[in-house]
Amino acid sequence: EVQLVQSGTEVKKPGESLKISCEGSGYRFSNYWIGWVRQMPGKGLEWMGIIYPADSDTRSSPSFQGQVTISADKSTSTAYLQWSSLKASDTAMYYCARHIISQADARAGYFDYWGQGTLVTVSS
Amino acid sequence: DIQMTQSPSTLSASVGDRVTITCRASQSISSWLAWYQQKPGKAPKLLIYKASSLESGVPSRFSGSGSGTEFTLTISSLQPDDFATYYCQQYNSYLTFGGGTKVEIK
Numbered sequence: 001e002v003q004l005v006q007s008g009t010e011v012k013k014p015g016e017s018l019k020i021s022c023e024g025s026g027y028r029f030s031n032y033w034i035g036w037v038r039q040m041p042g043k044g045l046e047w048m049g050i051i052y053p054a055d056s057d058t059r060s061s062p063s064f065q066g067q068v069t070i071s072a073d074k075s076t077s078t079a080y081l082q083w084s085s086l087k088a089s090d091t092a093m094y095y096c097a098r099h100i101i102s103q104a105d106a107r108a109g110y111f112d113y114w115g116q117g118t119l120v121t122v123s124s
Numbered sequence: 125d126i127q128m129t130q131s132p133s134t135l136s137a138s139v140g141d142r143v144t145i146t147c148r149a150s151q152s153i154s155s156w157l158a159w160y161q162q163k164p165g166k167a168p169k170l171l172i173y174k175a176s177s178l179e180s181g182v183p184s185r186f187s188g189s190g191s192g193t194e195f196t197l198t199i200s201s202l203q204p205d206d207f208a209t210y211y212c213q214q215y216n217s218y219l220t221f222g223g224g225t226k227v228e229i230k
Contacts, residue, residue, distance in 0.1 A: 037168075044211065044221055044222070044223050044224045045160075045162075045168065045211055045213075045221040045224075046221065047218070047219050047220070047221065061218065062125075062218075095167055095168070097167075097168075100173070102156055102215040102216070102219075104154065104156050104215070104216050104217070105156075105215065105216060105217050105218065107217075107218050108156070108214075108215040108216065108217060108218050108219045109215050109219065110158035110170065110173050110213060110215050110219070111158075111160075111168070111170060112170050112173075112179065113170075114167035114168055114169070115167060116167055117167055
């Protein structure tokens with residue numbers, strides 16, 4: 001059974017750093033792209049970026065480029081989303097999801113399995 | 125950027141109703157469209173990919189159609205478990221989500 005298990009709720013102050021995780025199991029983690037999706041309180045879904053764990057090839061949404069770092073450790077089947085300096089506007093639920101690459105655009109695809117989400121609250 | 129517009133934003137319906145949600149793309153995306161269902165406090169769940177392909181395990185009352193710029197998600201007979209928010213997502217160029225359609229109890 002494919003599972004993506006994310007790290008727990010985080011409460012941080014503005015300016016702090018943070019790294020959240022997403023551990024995959026039940027499939028060959030290295031051979032599937034993993035993506036991150038943000039959902040701000042009461043709002044819709046926003047794609048942040050994807051990573052291919054086998055070689056750490058990363059593609060980012062222009063909206064999030066430079067704002068976060070996406071990484072992966074294939075030896076532990078874990079993907080990460082990292083901030084160097086959080087802002088209050090980073091308060092959101094963050095989901096990881098297994099990404100199936102589109103035949104139309106190698107930067108794009110859809111998500112077939114999702115993690116349970118990590119709630120990040122940034123407040124002074 | 126390709127923009128995705130869903131309508132309506134909220135839909136009130138009763139159990140047993142046939143429900144249709146529309147998603148329009150700002151330019152042609154061929155059939156590169158997915159639909160997701162999200163319940164409060166839960167992660168989204170994939171329902172449909174490539175506009176009309178039903179994801180394994182998804183009930184057959186869900187169906188998707190369309191190509192180019194106009195797409196629909198249809199629930200043939202609304203069940204109590206179907207009250208949720210539905211999102212479309214294009215993956216023709218990068219990927220973008222629609223704003224969501226909340227299906228609520230009438």
